[in-house]
Amino acid sequence: MEIFEGFLKAITGIFKESGIATLNWQNYVMIAISIVLLYLAIKKQYEPLLLLPIAFGMLLVNLYPAIMNPPSVQLLTADQCAAQHVEIAGHAKRVIDGVTYYENPTYGGLLYYLYQGVKLGIYPPLIFLGIGCMTDFGPLIANPKSLILGAAAQIGIFVTFTGAIFLGFSEPEAGAIGIIGGADGPTAIYVTTKLAPHLLGSIAIAAYSYMALVPIIQPPIMKALTTKKERMVVMEQLRPVSKLEKIMFPIIVVILIAILLPDAAPLVGMLMLGNLFKESGVVDRIAKAAQNELMNIITIFLGTTVGATASGQNFLSLSTIKIIVLGLIAFSMGTAFGVLFGKLMYKFTGGKVNPLIGSAGVSAVPMAARVSQKVGQQENPGNFLLMHAMGPNVAGVIGSAVAAGVLLNVVGH
Amino acid sequence: MYLSYLANAGGIAAELSLYEKWISSAKVILTGFAVVFAVLFLLIGIIKIYSTIVQAVQNKNNVRKNVRNQKKEKIAQPDDSLKKPSIIPARKSDANEPVVSDGIDEEIVAVIAAAVAATYGSKGKARIKSIKKSGGRSAWANAGILDNTRPF
Numbered sequence: 001m002e003i004f005e006g007f008l009k010a011i012t013g014i015f016k017e018s019g020i021a022t023l024n025w026q027n028y029v030m031i032a033i034s035i036v037l038l039y040l041a042i043k044k045q046y047e048p049l050l051l052l053p054i055a056f057g058m059l060l061v062n063l064y065p066a067i068m069n070p071p072s073v074q075l076l077t078a079d080q081c082a083a084q085h086v087e088i089a090g091h092a093k094r095v096i097d098g099v100t101y102y103e104n105p106t107y108g109g110l111l112y113y114l115y116q117g118v119k120l121g122i123y124p125p126l127i128f129l130g131i132g133c134m135t136d137f138g139p140l141i142a143n144p145k146s147l148i149l150g151a152a153a154q155i156g157i158f159v160t161f162t163g164a165i166f167l168g169f170s171e172p173e174a175g176a177i178g179i180i181g182g183a184d185g186p187t188a189i190y191v192t193t194k195l196a197p198h199l200l201g202s203i204a205i206a207a208y209s210y211m212a213l214v215p216i217i218q219p220p221i222m223k224a225l226t227t228k229k230e231r232m233v234v235m236e237q238l239r240p241v242s243k244l245e246k247i248m249f250p251i252i253v254v255i256l257i258a259i260l261l262p263d264a265a266p267l268v269g270m271l272m273l274g275n276l277f278k279e280s281g282v283v284d285r286i287a288k289a290a291q292n293e294l295m296n297i298i299t300i301f302l303g304t305t306v307g308a309t310a311s312g313q314n315f316l317s318l319s320t321i322k323i324i325v326l327g328l329i330a331f332s333m334g335t336a337f338g339v340l341f342g343k344l345m346y347k348f349t350g351g352k353v354n355p356l357i358g359s360a361g362v363s364a365v366p367m368a369a370r371v372s373q374k375v376g377q378q379e380n381p382g383n384f385l386l387m388h389a390m391g392p393n394v395a396g397v398i399g400s401a402v403a404a405g406v407l408l409n410v411v412g413h
Numbered sequence: 414m415y416l417s418y419l420a421n422a423g424g425i426a427a428e429l430s431l432y433e434k435w436i437s438s439a440k441v442i443l444t445g446f447a448v449v450f451a452v453l454f455l456l457i458g459i460i461k462i463y464s465t466i467v468q469a470v471q472n473k474n475n476v477r478k479n480v481r482n483q484k485k486e487k488i489a490q491p492d493d494s495l496k497k498p499s500i501i502p503a504r505k506s507d508a509n510e511p512v513v514s515d516g517i518d519e520e521i522v523a524v525i526a527a528a529v530a531a532t533y534g535s536k537g538k539a540r541i542k543s544i545k546k547s548g549g550r551s552a553w554a555n556a557g558i559l560d561n562t563r564p565f
Binding site for chain 1: 428429434437441445446448449450452453454455456457459460461463464467468471539
C-alpha cells in the first residue's frame with residue numbers, strides 16, 4: 001500500500017510539473033507556429049541558418065518556459081530547507097512577520113544565460129565581424145555613388161517609424177519596428193535590444209521572415225516602378241580596385257562613422273575590423289575563424305535565444321500583428337525608395353545606371369543583389385548586374401548601421 | 414522632455430497626442446534623412462579622394478617600374494640591338510605593356526591577355542599592368558607557420 005501511495009504521489013508530482021498542467025493555450029499556438037517555421041526552414045529553406053534555431057528556441061521556450069527564467073532568490077523556512085535538503089549555513093536570513101526565512105538562490109534557465117549576449121548587445125556586433133570578413137567592398141569603392149542607393153533604401157525605416165507612432169507605439173518601439181526596413185538582422189536585433197527589448201521576438205522574426213522573402217517581395221515593386229527600357233540598361237564594367245584601396249577603406253569608414261555617429265560604432269567598427277582582417281591578408285587564420293567558427297557559434301546562440309523570447313504570452317498580441325504589417329511596409333518602402341533613387345541616377349547619368357540595382361540598397365546581403373541580377377536578366381539575358389548591385393548592397397549594410405545610430409541617438413537617449 | 418514613456422518593458426506605451434505624434438515623426442524623418450545622406454555623401458567624397466590619390470601614386474610607381482625595366486633591358490643588350498637592327502627590331506617600349514616577372518612564359522601571358530579580352534570585350538578599357546606569380550611562401554615562412562600551428 002505504501003509503495004502504491006508513493007508511486008501515486010510521484011506520478012501526481014510529475015504531472016503537476018509537466019507541460020500538460022502548466023502550459024496555456026498561447027503556448028500551444030506558439031508550438032504550432034514554431035513547427036510551421038521549422039517546416040519553412042527545412043523544407044523551403046527560408047534563411048535556414050537563422051530560422052531553424054529561432055524556431056527551435058521558440059519551441060523550447062513554449063514547452064518549458066523556465067528555460068528563460070532569470071536567477072532568483074527563494075525564501076524558505078527552516079522546515080522547508082530541511083525538506084528540500086537545502087543547507088541553511090551561509091544563507092542570508094530575513095524575518096517577515098516574525099517568521100525567519102532563509103534566502104536560497106536559484107539558478108536561471110539555460111537560455112537565459114545565453115540570452116545575455118543578445119541583451120547586452122554582444123552577439124550582433126560579433127556577427128558583423130564575420131560579415132565583414134566575408135564582404136568585398138570592391139564594387140562600392142569602384143563606384144562610390146552606389147552609397148546614395150544604400151542611403152535611399154533606408155528611407156523606409158524612417159517612414160515606417162511614422163506609421164508605428166500613429167499605430168500607438170512609443171518612440172523607442174517605433175524606432176525598433178522601423179529598423180526592420182533596414183533588412184539587416186543583426187542591426188534590427190541590436191537596435192531592438194536597446195530600444196524595445198520586449199518586442200525582440202516579434203521584430204526578429206518579422207525581420208528574418210522578410211529577408212527570406214526578398215525574392216518574392218522585391219520583384220513586383222521593382223517591375224512596377226521601372227520601364228522595360230530602364231531594366232534593359234547594361235552597365236559599364238567596374239574598374240579594378242587595388243589592394244591598398246581595399247585596405248584603406250575599413251580604416252577610413254570606421255574613423256569617419258565612429259567620430260560622427262558614436263552610437264553606430266559597435267556595429268560599423270566590428271564590420272570594418274572583419275573586413276580589415278580579410279583585406280590585409282596577414283591574419284588569414286583570424287579571418288577564417290571569425291567568418292566560420294565564431295560566426296557559426298554566435299548564430300546558434302543568437303538564433304536560439306531570440307526565438308526563446310517569443311513565448312506565447314509575449315508574442316500572441318495585437319502588437320505582433322501590427323509589427324508584421326509595419327515590417328512589410330518598411331521593407332517595401334526601402335525597396336521602392338532604392339529603385340526610385342536608381343531611376344534618378346539613371347536620368348542624371350544619361351541612362352548609364354540600371355535602376356534595378358537600387359533595390360539592393362536594403363542590405364539583405366547577398367540575396368537583394370541576386371534579385372537585381374535575376375530581374376535584370378529576365379529582360380536582357382546577357383545583362384550581368386550582380387557586381388553593380390553588390391555596391392548598393394554592401395552600402396546598405398553601412399547605411400542601416402548609420403540609420404541605427406540615428407535612431408539610437410534620437411529616440412534612445 | 415515632452416514625451417513620456419512607460420518605464421516597464423512590455424507595457425503599452427503612454428498614448429501621445431496627435432501633435433506629439435506629428436512632431437516626433439517629423440523629427441525622426443528629418444534627422445534620419447539628413448544624417449544618413451550626409452554621412453554617406455561624405456563617405457562618397459572621401460572614397461573618391463583617396464581612390465584618386467592611391468591610383469595616381471600607383472600609376473606613378475608603375476611608370477617608374479617600366480622605365481627601370483627598359484633601362485635594364487638597354488643595359489643588358491646594348492650592342493645586339495645596334496648590330497642586328499634589320500633582323501630583330503629594337504623593342505619599342507610601351508607604358509601600357511604589362512610588367513611580367515621572370516619565369517612566366519610568353520604563352521602564358523598571351524593566354525591571360527586572351528582571357529581578359531574575352532571577359533571585357535574589345536571595347537572595354539581593361540589593361541594588363543603586370544603579371545607576377547603569387548601565393549608562394551618562402552621556405553622560412555613555411556617553417557614558421559608549421560612551427561606555430563603544430564600544437565593545433
